[in-house]
Amino acid sequence: MLAAATRCFHCGEPVAAGGSVRDAERAYCCGGCAAAAAWIAAAGLEGYYRTRVEPAPVPQPPAEAAIARWDAPAFLAAHAPERAGRRSITLVVEGIRCAACAWLIERALAREPGVTTVSVNAASARLAIEWHPATPLSHLVELLARLGYRAHCPSRADARDAANERRSSLKRLAVAGLGAMQAMMLSEALYFGAGELGSATRDFFRWVTFLVATPVVFYAGWPFLAGAWRQLRLRAPGMDLLVAVSVLLAWSASILEMFRGGEAVYFDAAVMFIFFLLVARHIETEARRRAMAALEVLARAQPELAQRLDGAGAAMTVAVDEVMPGDRLRVRVGEALPVDGELMDAAAEVDESFITGESRAVTHAAGDLLLAGSIVLGSPVEIRATRRASESTLARLAELAARAQASKPRVARLADQVAQRFVVIMLAVAALVGLAWYALDAARALPATLAVLAATCPCALALAVPAAVAAAQSAFARQGALVLDADAIEALARVDTVVFDKTGTLTTGQPRLSGVAVSRGSRGEALAVAAALERGMRHPLAAAFGAHDDGRLVTGARAIAGQGIEGEIGGFRRRIGTRSFATGEAGDDEGVWLGNGRQAIACFDFADAVRPGASGALAALANGGLTLELLSGDSAARVSSLAAELGIRRQLARSTPSGKLEHVAKLRNTGHRVAMVGDGVNDAAVLAAADVGIALADGAALAQASAAIVVAGRDLERLPRLFDTARRARRVMRQNLGWAIAYNAVALPLAALGFVPPWLASLGMAASSLVVTLNALRLARPAGAAA
Amino acid sequence: MTMLLILVPVTLLLVGLAVWSFLWAADGGQFDDLDAPSLAPLLEDPPTRTENRA
Numbered sequence: 097m098l099a100a101a102t103r104c105f106h107c108g109e110p111v112a113a114g115g116s117v118r119d120a121e122r123a124y125c126c127g128g129c130a131a132a133a134a135w136i137a138a139a140g141l142e143g144y145y146r147t148r149v150e151p152a153p154v155p156q157p158p159a160e161a162a163i164a165r166w167d168a169p170a171f172l173a174a175h176a177p178e179r180a181g182r183r184s185i186t187l188v189v190e191g192i193r194c195a196a197c198a199w200l201i202e203r204a205l206a207r208e209p210g211v212t213t214v215s216v217n218a219a220s221a222r223l224a225i226e227w228h229p230a231t232p233l234s235h236l237v238e239l240l241a242r243l244g245y246r247a248h249c250p251s252r253a254d255a256r257d258a259a260n261e262r263r264s265s266l267k268r269l270a271v272a273g274l275g276a277m278q279a280m281m282l283s284e285a286l287y288f289g290a291g292e293l294g295s296a297t298r299d300f301f302r303w304v305t306f307l308v309a310t311p312v313v314f315y316a317g318w319p320f321l322a323g324a325w326r327q328l329r330l331r332a333p334g335m336d337l338l339v340a341v342s343v344l345l346a347w348s349a350s351i352l353e354m355f356r357g358g359e360a361v362y363f364d365a366a367v368m369f370i371f372f373l374l375v376a377r378h379i380e381t382e383a384r385r386r387a388m389a390a391l392e393v394l395a396r397a398q399p400e401l402a403q404r405l406d407g408a409g410a411a412m413t414v415a416v417d418e419v420m421p422g423d424r425l426r427v428r429v430g431e432a433l434p435v436d437g438e439l440m441d442a443a444a445e446v447d448e449s450f451i452t453g454e455s456r457a458v459t460h461a462a463g464d465l466l467l468a469g470s471i472v473l474g475s476p477v478e479i480r481a482t483r484r485a486s487e488s489t490l491a492r493l494a495e496l497a498a499r500a501q502a503s504k505p506r507v508a509r510l511a512d513q514v515a516q517r518f519v520v521i522m523l524a525v526a527a528l529v530g531l532a533w534y535a536l537d538a539a540r541a542l543p544a545t546l547a548v549l550a551a552t553c554p555c556a557l558a559l560a561v562p563a564a565v566a567a568a569q570s571a572f573a574r575q576g577a578l579v580l581d582a583d584a585i586e587a588l589a590r591v592d593t594v595v596f597d598k599t600g601t602l603t604t605g606q607p608r609l610s611g612v613a614v615s616r617g618s619r620g621e622a623l624a625v626a627a628a629l630e631r632g633m634r635h636p637l638a639a640a641f642g643a644h645d646d647g648r649l650v651t652g653a654r655a656i657a658g659q660g661i662e663g664e665i666g667g668f669r670r671r672i673g674t675r676s677f678a679t680g681e682a683g684d685d686e687g688v689w690l691g692n693g694r695q696a697i698a699c700f701d702f703a704d705a706v707r708p709g710a711s712g713a714l715a716a717l718a719n720g721g722l723t724l725e726l727l728s729g730d731s732a733a734r735v736s737s738l739a740a741e742l743g744i745r746r747q748l749a750r751s752t753p754s755g756k757l758e759h760v761a762k763l764r765n766t767g768h769r770v771a772m773v774g775d776g777v778n779d780a781a782v783l784a785a786a787d788v789g790i791a792l793a794d795g796a797a798l799a800q801a802s803a804a805i806v807v808a809g810r811d812l813e814r815l816p817r818l819f820d821t822a823r824r825a826r827r828v829m830r831q832n833l834g835w836a837i838a839y840n841a842v843a844l845p846l847a848a849l850g851f852v853p854p855w856l857a858s859l860g861m862a863a864s865s866l867v868v869t870l871n872a873l874r875l876a877r878p879a880g881a882a883a
Numbered sequence: 884m885t886m887l888l889i890l891v892p893v894t895l896l897l898v899g900l901a902v903w904s905f906l907w908a909a910d911g912g913q914f915d916d917l918d919a920p921s922l923a924p925l926l927e928d929p930p931t932r933t934e935n936r937a
Contacts, residue, residue, distance in 0.1 A: 263909050270905040274898050297887070304891055308898070 166234040173486060176233070182212060184226040185233070187247040189216070189240065201245065203332075205236060223247065265381065268316040269374045275312035276364075276371040279305050283364035295357060302354045302361050309363035313347050317370040333519045335555055341523065342549035343369055346854065349542055362546060365854035369550050372862030376555065379869055402434035403427065405478070416485040423481045427472045436488045437479030439464045444477040446470040506583055514557065518840075522552050529848045544850045551843040551857035556864040560832035563872035568825035570876045575817055576808040584804035586829070587788045588822035590769045594717060594815075595760060597774035597782070598728035598738060601792055602714075602812070603704040609640050611701035613687075622698035624648060626690050629661045629672045640702060659752075662693075669693060674750075686731050704734075706741060709813045714742050716816035723768075727756050727782075756782045773815070774803075790818070825875055832868045839864040 105122035172178075176185035189201065201223060205214045210231030215224045225236065237247045282305045286298065314321070320343065323336030346366035353361050403411045405424040416434045419425065424440065427433055433446070445457045448470045457473050460466060466479055468488035485491060530545035565582050572579050579585060596602050614622050627645035631653075653663035660673010671678040672690045679691035690698045718724055726747040728735045735749035748759055760782055763770050772779070772786035775793055783789025783803040791803035792812070807814055843860055846852050852860070908914070 259912075259915050263912075263914070266914050267906050267909050270909070271902055274902055274905075278894070278898055300887070300891075304895065307895070 166237050167232045172233070175486070177486065178229055181228070182226050183229050183233070184213075184224065187223045187225070187237075189223045189245050189247050201240065204239060208236060208239065211236065262381075265374075265378055268319070269371075269378055272312050272316035272367070272371040272374050275308050275316065276367045278308040279312070279364045279367040282308070283361075286361070299354070299357065302350075302363075305361065305363045306351065306354060309347065309350075309367045312367045312370055313343055316374060317343055320370070320373070332516075333523070334516065335519060335553060335558060338519050338522060338549060338553050339369070339373060342366075342526075342546055342553075345542075345549070346546050360543075362542065362854055365543075365546055365550070365858060368855050369858035369861075372858050373553075373555070373865075376862045376865035376869065379866060419481050419485060421481050421483060424478060425481060426476060426478050428476050429472050429474065431472055433466055433468050433470050433472065433479065435468050435479075435481045435485045436483045436490075437466055437468075437481045439466055440478045440480055444472070445474040446477075447473055506586075518552075518557065522549070525552075525844070525848070533850065540850050543854050544848065546854040547847040547850070547852045547857040548844065550854055550861055551847040551852060552840055553861045555861060556836035556839060556868045557833075559865055560836045560868050560872075561829050563869050564825055564829045564832055564875065567828075567872040567875035568821065571821045571825070572805070572818065575814050575821065576811075577814065577818055578806045578808070579804070580806060581804040584788050585822050585825050587769070588771060588805070588819060589826035591722065591771040591788060591819070593723045593725060593763055593768045594771045594773060595725045595727055595763070595786065596744075597756075597772070597779050598726055598730055598735065601774055602707060602710050602726070602738065602742065604707055609700060609702060613699045613701075615696045615698060617697060619698075620644075622690055625665055625670055626672050626688075626698070626700065628665055629653060629663050629670060629690075660688075670697075675699075686733065706738065707812055709811065711742050713812040713815050714744065717819065718743065720816060720819060722819070725763075727751050727759060753779070753781060757785050760785045790815070821875070828872055828875055832871055835871070836864065836868060 104124050172183065176183040201216050202214050205211050205223075205225060208227075208231065210228040211225065212228065213224075213226040216222070227233070227236065240247050282301050286301055286305075317340075320336045320339040323334070324340030327334045327337045343366045346362040346369070350361035350363050350366070352358070401413055402416050402419050403426045404414045404419065405411055405426055411426055419435050425434065425437065439460050439462055442462050444460050444466070446460065446466060448458050448467065458470075465482065466477070467490060468485065469490040526545050526548045529548050530541050533541035533544045565585065568585050569579055569582075572585075612619055612622065623641065623644035624646045625648075627641035627643075628648045628650045630641045631645060631650065648665060650663040650665055653661060655661050656673070656677070659677040660671055662669065662671045664670070669692055670690065671693050672688065675681060675687075675689045675696075678689035678693070679696040680694045681696065686699075686701070688700045688702065689696055690700070714724055723746070724744045726735060726739050726742075726744045728738075728747070728749055729751060730749060732749040735747050739745070739747040748755070751759065756779070760770055760772060764787065770786045771788045771790060772783050773790045773792065774783050775791060780789075780803070783791060788805060789803035790805045790807060792807045805818070807818070839860070843852070843857070847857055
């Protein structure tokens with residue numbers, strides 16, 4: 097055609113005279129194509145243009161308005177607040193179906209300037225990205241769109257998309273299922289009646305099979321074809337490519353045979369391959385959806401509207417993003433609190449089950465902090481907002497949950513890489529098998545090649561670990577634990593030593609003042625000074641002094657880790673903390689001392705109750721073969737009495753934060769695998785130093801806790817179950833990997849030697865994916881039922 | 884064997900009908916929630932229904 101010279105270099109559409117975009121030697125129909133071509137060139141993937149067999153689809157960048165949304169300051173403030181010069185966000189990405197997509201996106205985004213970390217989880221279709229604010233987020237979203245992936249911010253709109261995705265998956269499944277039945281039925285007739293049928297009847301049957309198979313291949317199989325095309329375009333071979341190659345090979349070779357009146361047709365193999373794969377994929381998607389539902393609940397708990405009260409007490413409905421700290425809000429019975437706020441009514445009953453997992457009424461008094469997401473019971477409440485909606489405890493939790501979903505364990509990344517290479521090797525092996533059989537027995541070349549392609553699809557290998565992780569996440573979530581680092585599951589299963597932080601973890605953390613020994617001044621004065629110094633500190637001791645606070649002014653208060661607090665009150669320097677720090681004296685280190693740095697003013701004694709259920713939980717852990725240790729900044733006498741009470745043999749008292757770090761490091765150096773249990777706030781560094789950090793926290797502290805595993809509620813009895821779940825998860829991962837590898841290892845030689853007909857190979861491949869998925873699902877069931 | 888010329892198209896028609904009705908049902912949201920509706924009759928009347936009656 098003459099027009100060839102004036103066609104778009106990228107998509108092949110005719111270029112309108114005058115309306116074209118040009119660079120040095122090429123013409124493009126539109127900016128989109130020029131940009132896509134420029135990106136592919138810049139990414140070093142130009143070979144695509146030499147090897148492609150069809151023109152590229154026209155990239156469809158999202159509408160301007162939709163793109164601008166990603167850079168709107170309000171959007172960024174709400175979903176990707178700037179922290180330490182970086183922004184981070186977790187997006188749901190439509191179109192991710194396998195490890196290859198994840199790999200591609202990671203590679204494409206990581207090379208963008210300003211992007212610091214990219215992590216894609218194919219199992220949950222989540223993209224976690226951290227970038228420098230100088231780079232507009234819209235730029236990254238646009239790049240995704242150019243690659244054919246659509247990014248969404250996790251929100252309610254996604255539920256609708258997910259429902260649509262599920263519907264279309266069901267529709268494809270139904271078409272494939274009905275088509276497969278018809279194709280099988282007709283093929284049976286061809287297989288068994290071939291001798292008696294005249295060639296006219298045989299051809300009639302083949303034509304009907306063709307009619308049935310074609311919509312299955314191109315409608316039901318569309319996700320695989322589209323995925324394969326994308327993988328080909330970006331030179332990232334993946335499972336879709338393997339599937340598409342085998343299906344199209346079977347389909348087109350059958351058409352050829354049909355016209356030639358050849359030996360056999362393979363429409364049935366193509367159709368059944370698609371059907372079995374869709375079944376496996378559908379079950380896997382459903383399992384993933386169910387497993388993640390527990391985490392998604394957090395994100396949905398925050399309402400979108402709030403009732404703001406003006407000066408006169410009239411209510412006005414506003415979007416939750418518009419609520420500012422200090423606003424008065426009314427929340428009706430049965431509704432969830434839109435933001436964190438201070439209770440203004442005398443008392444209120446709320447249900448905090450979204451955090452504690454227990455659905456029961458909790459009574460709060462005026463001035464208490466109520467958390468966003470709590471459901472109001474009894475009577476309507478009025479609160480004064482203390483934080484914006486995007487900064488609420490709930491928002492932070494939802495962010496943690498999103499991060500948990502985006503985290504991918506090392507084993508899974510390894511399996512991804514193996515599956516990636518496997519696909520390339522398998523295509524080569526299939527070609528070799530085809531050639532070898534062609535030389536030996538041409539009639540068997542096609543079925544053997546199809547069988548190799550179908551039987552060795554590394555679907556099970558790619559699913560093995562992500563499916564187990566998703567199910568384990570859900571099992572943990574049901575026990576009130578959020579796994580923020582997917583590697584923690586594996587690490588937890590290998591732990592042999594559990595180190596406990598004492599205060600707030602093994603004990604209730606709400607010490608009561610049990611005695612005051614005053615050396616100078618009055619008892620009341622000493623208590624008031626201590627209360628003023630401790631004011632605003634998050635340490636549990638601070639709360640014990642709270643009742644004695646008379647509001648006196650403290651200047652320059654600062655906390656010195658492991659020592660105490662120093663500040664100036666009424667012109668005098670005052671210190672509270674260890675004896676040597678507060679009084680400058682050596683000696684018995686029992687209690688908390690108040691002094692001026694040289695002399696003692698008072699010494700306070702505290703009683704701290706052991707948490708109910710602690711001894712039972714610790715005994716269960718010890719029975720499970722774990723060594724228990726107790727670390728505390730407290731005095732030796734107290735620590736050893738607590739250790740004796742709980743049956744802990746090893747303890748370390750009066751340890752400073754750096755001492756705790758050293759101790760954990762020493763344990764790890766001597767070959768122990770250490771889990772550290774603490775509150776995640778005061779001991780975050782030690783938790784991070786251990787193989788696994790477990791934070792037990794409740795209420796507002798939960799959102800600040802930093803650890804690989806965060807347990808909502810301070811219920812120690814959950815710990816043995818967490819270890820148990822982690823061990824089961826590890827076992828399942830190993831079984832899955834072992835099964836997937838063994839299956840591929842056995843199936844390949846059998847298929848290559850021609851012992852397996854194509855339809856049986858399809859069945860075997862789908863069955864191995866199903867086995868892996870169902871095995872992983874055992875984890876999502878409660879421990880008792882899975883025995 | 885001429886019977887096949889009638890029966891096979893009839894089968895195809897029936898399959899087409901089955902596919903069409905499934906797609907129609909799926910688009911209508913019949914399969915969106917497979918868990919909750921089975922429990923619906925066991926639950927007490929939602930408040931909205933009481934309002935409708937009033």
